[in-house]
Amino acid sequence: MSYNISITKVETSKVDALDFNNIPLGTTFTDHMFICDYENGEWVNPRVIPMGLIPTHPAAMALHYGQAIFEGMKAYKDTEGAPMLFRPKENAKRLNKSADRMGMPNIPEDLFVEGLKELVGLEHNWIPPTDGSALYLRPFMYADEPFIGMRAATHYKFIIMASPAGPFFSKRIKLWAEKQFIRAAQGGTGEAKAAGNYAAAIRPTELAKAKGYDQVLWLDAAEHKYIQEVGTMNIFFKINGEFITPELDGSVLHGITRASVIEMLRAMNFTVTERKITIDEIKTASENGTLEEAFGTGTAVGIAYIQEIGLEDETIHVSDESPIGLEVNDTLNAIKTGKLDDQFNWMTKVEKELA
Ligand SMILES: Cc1ncc(COP(=O)(O)O)c(C=O)c1O
Incomplete structure (x- = not known):
């Protein structure tokens, strides 16, 4: 299924101000985010908008009763610079499993993946080019209905934001x-x-x-x-x-x-x-x-x-040594960055600037 995702772009990207060789951990966000609302039993108004604050009612149920779940994943660039996602459907499935346990609505897997592709396509310049770096993606869902009382909320937000992440130097x-x-x-x-x-x-x-x-x-x-x-x-x-x-x-x-x-x-x-x-x-x-x-x-x-x-x-x-762990890590990284054949069929390519 194809979703009608509306796009509102920023006038000027902040990407030029980022030093890709010195990315601060977890504090830099890309220009845009993907948002979708859950109302009257369905997900509506999927959109990519400039990254910014979201008005939140003090009684938003996530703040009190903790209906809040998230995912963590990364976008990489292949050898030709095309953005790639690692097993995005698995993250969609896991988010829905979390949602089931927490009494929250499922999000269609296709909408989850399309939202990711739209955002990553638009933000491809934010994927760090350096070895071992990636664009960290944080899809999450929370109850934003203002209500005091213990029951499942009826309004939720699903958001995907992106944050460039520098190389991780593996120390023991x-x-x-x-x-x-x-x-x-x-x-x-x-x-x-x-x-x-x-x-x-x-x-x-x-x-x-x-x-x-x-x-x-x-x-x-x-x-x-x-x-x-x-x-x-x-x-x-x-x-x-x-x-x-x-x-x-x-x-x-x-x-x-x-x-x-x-x-x-x-x-x-x-x-x-x-x-x-x-x-x-x-x-x-x-x-x-x-x-x-x-x-x-x-x-x-x-x-x-x-x-x-x-x-x-x-x-x-x-x-003191992990020869097999090291080999598996190198292979996994090479698959994620298109340097090795994707023999397990894990990678999903993203078109640049889908919008
Ligand atoms: C508690 C916990 N266990 C395991 C993992 C590893 O999961 P994954 O390989 O999907 O990142 C994570 C990270 O998401 C985690 O937070």
């Missing part, structure tokens, strides 16, 4: 295995990319950073024993030649990088098992020398190599 990271706070419990919202999940993670992450760690390694809520995921990444271990990653048990985000890495590793003839993994199993594997690699996977970083895990007053040494 240190994780703190969290035994006091939890991220997600069975039956909770862990599988949704809901804003509240991140709010609840802020304080534990700050405490972990104060102890010298980069991110939290979340353990299960009931026993603080099983590994779930990392702050904004899923996690993989290589033990005795086999890759293992926590199963998607309802409390782990279905990472799109996770799914892609599983497919790539299997294509490389590795065994990848999705199952429950205890933190003690990782400690034992580290002690007996069978823990060969560990890395996190996510849109922001691609693959982040894990050096050690703090567990109460002990340190689990993980690895």
